């Protein structure tokens with residue numbers, strides 16, 4: 756008997772893909788994710804800078820934070836077994852042009868524009884998921900559904 760670890764991850768539909776939100780949510784659900792939190796927010800440049808703080812020394816940081824504060828973003832908490840890796844795989848490579856070549860069915864291939872305007876974000880580790888979920892949903896980590904729990908009702912044979 757295998758106990759599957761249900762994870763939570765943070766997904767963002769970035770401003771460039773906000774008009775495609777419905778299509779992206781359809782793909783998310785079709786791939787078995789449960790959407791446990793959702794929120795539409797327009798980030799200030801300061802909040803966007805805080806979210807992407809780890810990239811503050813990179814040349815693209817200013818353009819990235821300008822882009823991320825240019826319009827509404829949809830923030831979601833997605834849950835399923837292996838959600839972090841699974842969502843990143845569904846998004847595809849960071850650069851949408853590369854995604855169109857290497858993963859044509861991915862979300863970034865379908866809805867992204869280039870290496871910066873790439874439609875979606877996904878946490879890249881359990882630690883970043885915890886930080887990023889708390890960034891948008893400060894109450895979430897106190898709920899019983901937080902990352903890394905062995906959830907008995909998800910027992911599979």
Ligand code: UDP
Nearest residue numbers: 815819848849870871872873875876877879
């Ligand atoms: N980004 C960019 N230029 C680059 C690399 C990244 O504008 O050369 C942006 C892009 O929007 C990306 C985000 O910065 O999604 C975070 O970069 P990261 O390398 O963490 O990629 P991700 O985890 O989003 O695939």
